Amino acid sequence: MSPDESCCRVCSRGLYSCHWKHSSKTERKRACCWFSIVIMVCLLSLCWMYICLVTFNDQEEVNWNGFKTLKRWVNWFMVLIIIYAVVTSYCVLLLLFALFQVALEEPLNLHWLHKILLFFGVMFITLGVIGICVKWKDELPTVLLSLQATAPFLQFGAVGALTLLCSFVFQGFHTARKQWSKFLIAVIFVVVSAAIFLCPLKIESPCLIEKHELPDKPKLIGHRGAPMLAPENTMMSFNRSIACGVTAFETDVQLSKDRIPFLMHDHSTSFLRRTTNVIEKFPGKDFSHSTNLTWEELQSLNAGEWFLKTDPFSSVSKLSEEEMETARNQTIPSLLQLLNLAKQHNISVIFDLYSPNQKDDTVDTVNTTLSSGIDPSLVLWLPPAERKYVKRTAPGFIQVYNNANDMEGGNHLNMKYNNLSVKEIRELRSRNVTVNLWVVNERWLFSLLWCAGASSVTTNSCHLLKDMDHPHWLMPPLTYKIIWITLDIVSILIMTGLYIFQWKSHRFCCREGTERQRNDTLAWTEKELSPFLPTG
Known part of the structure; x- marks a missing residue:
């Protein structure tokens, strides 16, 4: 089996695009646009799933309002959670397949069925956002409140995700042919990275206190x-x-x-x-x-x-x-x-x-x-x-x-x-x-x-x-600051090493490609001119 037809390539290509031919330049542009859409929908679905899980505390309100309207008791909140969990899982898997495509240098042509399913996923999430903004406004402060409990750990996770995914960004940067494309990729990556690395400056949580400052249990x-x-x-x-x-x-x-x-x-x-x-x-x-x-x-x-x-x-x-x-x-x-x-x-x-x-x-x-x-x-x-x-x-x-x-x-x-x-x-x-x-x-x-x-x-x-003897987490502010700065520095060092490695690999590949092209040209020239050259 040739490298282009390995099991991994065939599975990734089939699940993401069902595309078996090399795409044209126009198709490649559209494929990149759809790849960007997949990323945005995946992030949107993850954010919405986070909101759903945070509002789980007040599931009784959703079920009660459903009962008042339909006069029938059903755990409507759990039904919605299951629907959105399926949508989120699908979007995350689709993004993973897209990243496999990038890593294997396969075409990113998204299959039409995925496009339809993405549309319906966005529609479901949009309806949920409208519902919470119109019918359940009282729950919006809960989302902001939850960030005081989760923001430090979300930031740690975001730094880890950025470190893992930077390799794909660098690959796209090095393979981009136009300067404006490289500039756009670089600007977006730097802005996102800076926001993730520096957001702890704005993070506040009542649990960022010394242990002796903890109030009595409610x-x-x-x-x-x-x-x-x-x-x-x-x-x-x-x-x-x-x-x-x-x-x-x-x-x-x-x-x-x-x-x-x-x-x-x-x-x-x-x-x-x-x-x-x-x-x-x-x-x-x-x-x-x-x-x-x-x-x-x-x-x-x-x-x-x-x-x-x-x-x-x-x-x-x-x-x-x-x-x-x-x-x-x-x-x-x-x-x-x-x-x-x-x-x-x-x-x-x-x-x-x-x-x-x-x-x-x-x-x-x-x-x-x-x-x-x-x-x-x-x-x-x-x-x-x-x-x-x-x-x-x-x-x-x-x-x-x-x-x-x-x-x-x-x-x-x-x-x-x-x-x-x-x-x-x-x-x-x-x-x-x-x-x-x-x-x-x-x-x-x-x-x-x-x-x-x-x-x-x-x-x-x-x-x-009643069985809780202490809050889920408690951290002195200085300890949090040390962890945050250390994690950021380690991430920056890893990303710098990956960038240099990929930059050298890309230059080496370009040099190899140029050398191979020159040799092929010389070989073709000798072949074409050989009848006219003296023998012996």
Whole structure:
């Protein structure tokens, strides 16, 4: 088998271009353009996949919005993750095949099928970008926040990738025939290299601190209990969260037709549909609002079977048979049941109050809370509508605010994790303000907020976060600076060596080619003139 028909060449050529002939000059120009497009689409898909993985912490929001629209529970976020993972894998493999083509000096003619698939890949990613910019704007700060956790390591990886790929760039530079092409390649490479090498000057992370400066670990608040281990807002869920060492139960309170406060998050048109069997139990009945059903009717509903069927967090397989049976038989609990559990274990309670009639519901909720006998200092009052009444009636309740500007002299703040910067968190903590951030499920995010100094976090994954003894990473600023500068210097030295080696190889090949061409010309001349030359 000739070198041009080796297995490696045939596979690379077939998978990338299905091209078996030498291309014309015009085709080569178009091939280079498509190669550039492949690089850009690959980088785009990698960036988008990074965004998808970062927003995994808030997958519940995507699934909840999908349920409100379609009235059917599907893990839409995981479906999107799988689609984009396939697109990204395809783009990366295509780029690898293109680099093999360059290394083997094969033509870069991209097959028409790859062009179509690249187009659809760009369309999928574009739709995702539009979706997050229009429908999920609140998630954009999360992407910026994630860079504080990953930027140092992304920079290390970028330096490594640049070092590995520079050989292909140098090869293109040396083989470019026109000076403007060489100039363009050189400028782009130098600009990109400088940006990668110097970006640590702009990198800031709360975890770039000395070990002794690390704040205390944030306390854990169970978001509707422990919804990864049991059906949300059920007594099983709150009992499971106790084993995680939570310091507070977070829940949502609504009132029944006969004025009994009970625990349920979903409200309005989605009331009871997602987490109970209300449609089968009361077909044709209006249950768009909590006051459409009595407490007796609410208690007759099953609040656990849905958890086993839909497996919202892909965690059901980790439950034992006994735990599954317990989950299957859960019912809707009253607020009084939760208060009694909190009183028994000395755990605080914080809740939202979902109702269009905030005044009357606040009165009934406060009366139920006071009559339970729970220590008032364990009640973290969050609903803002009737705060003056609550302060007057139950002065022992701790007032919690969802906006730093509305604290009215209070010192407890409850906000979404991406609505406060690291600087703001540290400034609030320096004023002895207790800062709780919701909803924090991923370890990387918990680590970042730990370094930032958050007092506590509301979480779905208390069983995962309770086992963390330290943030995922912690690095003194000086150590990071030394690693960064050393890595940059090593990379520059390697790239310089590769450039010199390829430059000498290219000159040698050119000299060999010129010598061979001269010898061929002399041989042809002698052959042509031999009949006219004297013999003997």
